Amino acid sequence: MRGPSVSASVIGRWFNAGSRVELIPQGRMSGPMPWVIAIMVAMTAIALAAGLALGNAVSAAKAEIDGGVTVQIIEPRADMRAQQATRAVEAIKTMPGVAGLRQVPQAELDALIEPWLGTGIAAATGSAIPVPALIDVRLNGPASAAQLAAIARRVTPVAPSARIDAQSNWLKPVFDAMVSLQVLAMVIVALLAGALAAAVLLAARSALGANRDTIEIVHLLGGTDAQVARVFQRSIGYDAAGGGAVGLLLALVVILSLGRRFDGLGAGLVDNGALVWSDWLILALVPVLATLLAMLTARLTVLHALRKML
């Protein structure tokens, strides 16, 4: 009988890389755990995608309208309205901090109200509906209250019917709601991560109970807690990786089909919410992070339980 030589480099490792022996018998992707993880990952990825899309929509819309100021000339008489609009344009364009401005053409204004009031009203009634003249002003930075006041001081003397609003004020409630939804999405992601950890914890405890005899024998033969924990960690890692891949696939199907449906809406705010490549990268990381979380949870659970054994 000859004794084997000890390879120092592998001391502390559990079954060596060359060995196909498994201390804990478990079929890959068997039992409920991979499917629980798949569902968790799918839901997490969908919630995360929603959060990212909302974030993109809010950022894009904010960037677009942050420096936007709308000057409305609310004057029922068309000739005076036109005069005041012209004078207001002249007054604003020489102001510092103004990047550009544009008086919205009448045809564009008519097109804006057409969905609600239809066409040919002037021809039918003999008079046009008095629609306020609109001047779209772009500032170099976000429209502050001081800048709005400065514009008002320049415009009001030459156009008394002018009403000046920052565009961001109109959409503030919408932005607030979108940010709330974004926070909700992140909370859901955090809750799902917690639920995943809890599911793994229960699975690890159950596996520990089912394999208690084997673990005890390994301990008595000189096995360390870390070796035993690594076995569970690896087993759950395989399940989590498999389940995570399936979950991500499911999520991608849902996200892409929802994306196509939203694309069909043709709404500006929704279009701005399209996911960019970095978002897809983050989504691809979901199963990786879920696997790491599952492995860490399994390791800590097993180590904690083993500490109670001699």
Next chain:
Amino acid sequence: MTSDGEIIHFDNVGLRYGTDREVLSDLTFTLYAGRFYFLTGASGAGKTSLLKLLYLAQRPSRGAIRMFGTDAITLPRARLPVMRRRIGVVFQDFRLVEHLSAFDNVALPLRVAGHAEKDIAGPVRDILEWVGLTDRIDASPATLSGGEQQRVAIARAVIARPAMLVADEPTGNVDPDMAAKLIRLFEMLNRQGTTVVVATHDLDLLRKVPESLIMRLDKGRLSDPTGALRYPPRKLT
């Protein structure tokens, strides 16, 4: 191991489970390297409990234990595995891992100790051949007879060449021929320097190893009512 060859020393050791009465009381003895010890006693005398203390499956309720020159009572839990790797154990109920083959059960201590896979197959095959199980190398424990399981358990206990071998009724499930063969295996290991502790109530076995020392347990205490035992009180020279 200390300079005088002492590997285990029990000093006034007692063991109780929970709040029950002590199953082991006032045990004070020393085991020396390279000796062959039999532990005898009636059923329920505490043999298995004493062995559990020896293979570090249990801590005593009181007293002091020194193993391989280290205080085993205050030994940090993290250092127990290294200490356990120096002790081979043959459990009374074999405790083979059911889903592993005979080969993998025997290889377990080597894998636990981190031996490279290429260094494992040869010694495992050798020891399985030695215990007469070459043709059962891939069999799972469930398909092995009691005697075969016993031999796998023994092969697993000795494969890593432990400093001390502890066996609980190792011949209980084998025929007399195999029992004699196993005892010869233990003797061979003992001659190579392994301290052997065999718990048995088979008095014939004691006669098979004339140089062995005998410890007798009676109701949890070491006892030598006739004074005829080879250990204690005889002092080693």
